[in-house]
Amino acid sequence: MKRNEKLIDFFEGNLSEPERVQLLEEIGANQKLKNEFEEYKRLYELVLKTRNLKSDQLYLDSILIQFRSKSEKSSFLLKPVFATGMLIIFAAISFLLYNTFIKNNNEMNELENFYEYSSFEINNFEDFEHLLNKEEIDELLYTELMGRDNSDNSLVKYLHLDDNYHFISEKDAEEIYQELLTKKIL
């Protein structure tokens, strides 16, 4: 056992009587060991003096009062805070759900319109114009289509709608292909 540990054990009361006597003899014969012994002694004496120190009773009596008052305050504060929080969460969820529902509904209407019109076989411009007059069709698209139609006097021709919705003719496709080959893109 190291000398330091032996000195600590001495003050902790962990040494047997023969060990204690032997250590005290060593201390008596060795000044350095005696100094070290005195240092430990001072530390243990300081601990002993402050071990049983009592706190002020007034403070101790206030501990429970403080605790009870804090818990009452927190339970009082919790209710409005909790209610407000819940209200905000509820409003946010409602807003999100409402937005999602309306958006989906609009998208569904647009999709339905698209299918309705795309399944309609357009043979002449009058048929198409009749469809364009429907309110469901986006006004901007209507303007766009009508504008284009005025330029070359044939919407059907412009969109190649007479070719079963093949918007690019074979000739155009060939031209594009040749152009891509020329510019070495393909």
Added chain:
Amino acid sequence: MSDKQVDFELIEKFLKGDESAFNLLIKRHQEKIYMLSRRMLGNHLDADEVVQEVLLVLYKKLNTFKFESSFSTWLYRITMTRSINFINRRRLKNTLSIIELKKNKSEVSDPINKVEGKEQFELVERLLNKLPPKQREIFILKNFEELSYEEISNITGKSVGALKANYFHSVNKLKELMMKNEKK
């Protein structure tokens, strides 16, 4: 009736809804809670905060007490854990330098100011504050609470061997600190 049995009876009463039993239980142990956290933290204001935290934990978690170990062991564990957590939080706050105001305030309402032996108590506090929290914990439990290594092992969950090694380190370090302090 032993202290342990009295504690158990009060806990059972509280768990059945008797609030006054909780008050009695706290009154029996409040000084221990305060002095433990005070020695761990080194000032009144922080100790007071930890005391309130411990009371709140006890109030909410007493239903998880298993009546296997003594209530004191459980209390030591909660107080020490809360104190060490507080030291870590305080270290972070100190890094951000936002705790200075609190320190001045602590001198005003310190319950130790009115007690005899205040200077010696403060010296011990200053010395303990220079120890790492884990060494401080074992030194306090061993010397001020006079617990055995086995009891401390139950509280901290560390082996007796590790505790002994830590304890010797803490004593030697405190002795050196005290010598330095005397030379000043």
